[in-house]
Amino acid sequence: MDGLVEDDATTEGSKTMTLVEANISMSLDGFVTGPNLDRYPGLGEGGDILHAWIDEDRSMDLAIGEERQIAGAVITSRKVYDETEGWDAEDGFYRLPVFVVTHRPHDVVVKGETTFTFVTGGVKHAVEQAIGVAGDRRVHIMGGAGIIRQALAAGLVDELFLHVAPVILNGGTRLFDHLGGPIRLERAEVIESRHATHLRYRVLN
Known part of the structure; x- marks a missing residue:
């Protein structure tokens, strides 16, 4: 697989701006889970195939750039946090600060x-x-999808990376x-792999 975009921030004059990237797996027809979530919690019926690419070489490097430390912070939903039990690992989520968007207050975990901070003020605040x-x-x-939709609709996303x-x-x-x-997009990168086509777009709106 080819390398990723190497820049982690954009520069405007002398000001460095942190890039906000929405990053998610989806089907060809635009679903991020399969159907029947009531009977197949998490990814729905047949939804596991959406994440088959994660087992490929450098998969997490594609997702968050762990090896090259591309990501400096993560935003997710309370539903994802609850379903993964905070990623149920001793180090949480790759030793990164995670901001969990929720309507239910919760102490920092x-x-x-990894520090999980629960944000009740909405996506913009997160x-x-x-x-x-x-x-x-x-x-x-x-x-999940709802958090990404809210961020896109609010004009908070600089890049969209779809697997x-x-x-x-x-x-x-x-x-x-x-x-x-x-929402107008500009294609920035295409990476082919066995289980997914990885598409990075710049958001122009």
């Missing part, structure tokens, strides 16, 4: 070098907090519903 700690690295919005699996699910959780209007 620390797992190893992005502001994540930018504050990411420095010159990217803020990685990993979903498109070669499958048509015909149902499930759509990624791009209810965005409130067109």
Whole structure:
């Protein structure tokens, strides 16, 4: 597989701006889970195939750039946090600060070098907090779909990185519903792999 975009931030004059990247796996017909979530919690019926590429070489480097420290902070939803039990690992999520968007207040959770901060002020507030700690690295919005839709609709996303699996699910959780209007994109990168086509777009709106 080819290398990724090497820049982690953009420069405007003398000001360095942290890039906010929405990063998620989806089917060819635009679903980030399969159908029947009530009977198949998490990724839905047949949804596991969306993440088959994660077992490929350098998969996490594609997702968050762990080896090259591309990501400086992560944003996710309370649903994803609960379903993964905070990634149920001693070090949490790759030793990164994680901001969990939620309506339910919760104390900060620390797992190893990972800090989970629960943000009740909405996606914009979570992005502001994540930018504050990411420095010159990217803020990685990993979903779920609702969090990415809110961030896109609010104009908070600089880049969209989609891992498109070669499958048509015909149902499930759509990624791009209810965005409130067109969002213009510019193709920045295409990476082919066995289990997905990885598409990076710059958001122009």
